[in-house]
Amino acid sequence: MxxxxxxxxxxxxxxxxxxxxxxxxxxxxxxxxxxxxxxxxxxxxxxxxxxxxWPNGRIDAAPEKVQIGGGAHRIDGFYNIDAVPPADLLWDIREGIPLQDSTVRVMFSEHFLEHIDYPRSVKHYAREAHRALAPGGRLVTGVPDAAFVLRHYPGNPALSEEMVERWYAKRDCLGDINTFLDLINYVFRDQDDDPTYSPHLWAYDLEKLTQVFAEAGFESVEPWAFDPTIANPKRRWGSIYVIAMK
Ligand SMILES: C[S@@+](CC[C@H](N)C(=O)[O-])C[C@H]1O[C@@H](n2cnc3c(N)ncnc32)[C@H](O)[C@@H]1O
Known part of the structure; x- marks a missing residue:
């Protein structure tokens, strides 16, 4: 540390x-x-x-199910680690994962990875997740799908409207963010000057996610079939999820 x-x-x-x-x-x-x-x-x-x-960087408890960067989205039975409240443990994941070796059965994150810097913190996170997972353990990771927006460019106006509605409806920015390229910018950087929102620091598609977790030593990395009992239903649209097996 x-x-x-x-x-x-x-x-x-x-x-x-x-x-x-x-x-x-x-x-x-x-x-x-x-x-x-x-x-x-x-x-x-x-x-x-x-x-x-926890001066040695490991908590005493050994939760079997862990969510990283869940924000306000809690999942039944999962121990939540986030940089800011609300969470069971407040920890900056860029400093490592504060869990003991080979103890976790399932680790889950969505719309978290793109908020930490690549390559240093992302690769560190992938190696730390691999260390903390038990043999056969699974790491599920969901991020905005860069391939989805790029595939649709130049965009059809109906799809731009749907994206604005789904991603920006609650934000006071529709005067500025309303073209298809604005939405591509969302995936790559989000609103980096807004005090409420954190910027996106890297963008991902299936190839990139697979590379990150394969390099960290995971046995396999496959697309994950969205399960709304775990994942945040509002994240389903326009996101990509993978499951990496240790
Ligand atoms: C966009 S929110 C996603 C929240 C939730 N997963 C969802 O999909 O609604 C990103 C979350 O990652 C957390 N986060 C960002 N950087 C972090 C870090 N370095 N360590 C721990 N958590 C972090 C933020 O505090 C926030 O809760």
Whole structure:
């Protein structure tokens, strides 16, 4: 594990950034970067607290079913690990998976992988998932399907409307995000300047997902048949899921 900034250092940094953000002379470009830093500081604070409780990077419990980056979407019987609340454990997965070796039967994530940096954190995550899974264990991963949007470009207007409706209906951005290429941009970067949403850092299709998990040592990687008792039903449309077997 990398050494964490201490809580007092984070507090100091957060105060300095808040002061800069409040200054009218702070440029738009600097403010964008500072807002991203504010999000990272929040994640670091939670991670710092948890890593003090589990200094060797492994929790005592050995849950058999684990969801990574589930946000508000809880799954019955799954232990949830996320960078921010609500979750059973707040942990920055880029620092590793805080679970003991060969203990997990099923690990699940959807619309999480594209939010961590490729290659460093994605490859680290795949290796860590392989380590934590028991022999025969399964890792299910769902992400926005880049091949889906690229296949439909140049888009038919009805499909653009459906995508806006499904992905953006709750957001106040329809004046700006409404063409087919805007929607391709969504898959590749999301709204990277919106304080509510985290950017997408890499895009995936079946070939890329298969490569990531095969390289990490998984025996097989296959498309996963969407199961709405586990996955978030709103993610079904326009996503791709794979199951990797250890
Ligand atoms: C777009 S949300 C998806 C939430 C849920 N899986 C769903 O499909 O509705 C991405 C989730 O990944 C979590 N996440 C992002 N980066 C993370 C990190 N480094 N460590 C742990 N969780 C992270 C976020 O906090 C958020 O809950």
């Amino acid at each position: 990398t050494e964490q900034l201490s809580a007092p250092s984070l507090d100091f940094l957060a105060e300095q950034i808040a002061a800069l953000l409040a200054e009218p002379s702070t440029s738009h470009g600097l403010a964008r970067t500072l807002r991203a830093a504010v999000k990272e500081i929040e994640i670091s604070r939670y991670h710092y607290t948890s890593s003090r409780a």
